[in-house]
Amino acid sequence: KQEVTQIPAALSVPEGENLVLNCSFTDSAIYNLQWFRQDPGKGLTSLLLIQSSQREQTSGRLNASLDKSSGRSTLYIAASQPGDSATYLCAVPNYGGATNKLIFGTGTLLAVQP
Amino acid sequence: DGGITQSPKYLFRKEGQNVTLSCEQNLNHDAMYWYRQDPGQGLRLIYYSQIVNDFQKGDIAEGYSVSREKKESFPLTVTSAQKNPTAFYLCASEAGAEGYTFGSGTRLTVV
Numbered sequence: 703k704q705e706v707t708q709i710p711a712a713l714s715v716p717e718g719e720n721l722v723l724n725c726s727f728t729d730s731a732i733y734n735l736q737w738f739r740q741d742p743g744k745g746l747t748s749l750l751l752i753q754s755s756q757r758e759q760t761s762g763r764l765n766a767s768l769d770k771s772s773g774r775s776t777l778y779i780a781a782s783q784p785g786d787s788a789t790y791l792c793a794v795p796n797y798g799g800a801t802n803k804l805i806f807g808t809g810t811l812l813a814v815q816p
Numbered sequence: 817d818g819g820i821t822q823s824p825k826y827l828f829r830k831e832g833q834n835v836t837l838s839c840e841q842n843l844n845h846d847a848m849y850w851y852r853q854d855p856g857q858g859l860r861l862i863y864y865s866q867i868v869n870d871f872q873k874g875d876i877a878e879g880y881s882v883s884r885e886k887k888e889s890f891p892l893t894v895t896s897a898q899k900n901p902t903a904f905y906l907c908a909s910e911a912g913a914e915g916y917t918f919g920s921g922t923r924l925t926v927v
Contacts, residue, residue, distance in 0.1 A: 736915045744920060745822075745906055751915035793916070803849065803861040803874060804908075804916060 704729045704796060708807035715782055716815050723777040723810045725792035730770045732794045736804075737766050737777050739788040746791065750777070782814045818843045822907050822919035828927045829894065829901060837892045837922045839907035845917070848890040849908040852876060853921075859906065865890055894924065902926050
């Protein structure tokens with residue numbers, strides 16, 4: 703059974719810092735891995751999607767890496783801003799499982815202090 | 817712009833009443849999903865549909881029903897059998913190479 707965990711559970715940093723969010727998964731046979739952010743009371747916004755054959759993806763100040771063999775992904779945020787404050791979720795699809803769904807990580811609550 | 821539209825944003829249900837949440841997508845995705853999120857908790861799958869006229873129960877389907885008559889639409893009905901319907905409901909669509917796209921959510925409250 704695939705399990706996805708994220709550390710840290712919460713993170714508070716001053717504006718301008720570079721930071722790394724971690725995501726671990728137990729079954730390395732993944733199709734892809736997706737990073738989302740969720741603002742309070744809002745839906746999920748997709749940040750980056752990494753296919754299983756890729757090692758990293760970049761979008762602006764965000765860079766996500768994937769190491770399937772070790773069951774890990776990291777989300778790197780450069781020059782953090784107060785607007786980056788949100789909950790960050792990683793997720794992998796459970797294709798071929800009992801139900802076809804996304805398996806979400808436990809989330810990292812990020813607060814960037816001005 | 818392509819995306820998913822959920823309506824209404826807020827919905828209030830009286831005891832014993834059925835309510836329907838709307839989800840429409842113009843991404844041309846075959847697969848669509850309904851998730852429920854409770855405060856401080858993760859997302860739980862209610863129902864999903866991989867193709868028109870077909871849908872499957874997720875992990876917490878009791879008290880809910882869906883239909884998939886058109887590719888673009890996947891409405892969710894919260895029936896009176898759902899004893900604790902107050903939650904935030906999220907609809908998503910998916911195409912393997914594009915990943916998942918989520919709507920902005922509907923907050924349902926029992927009054």
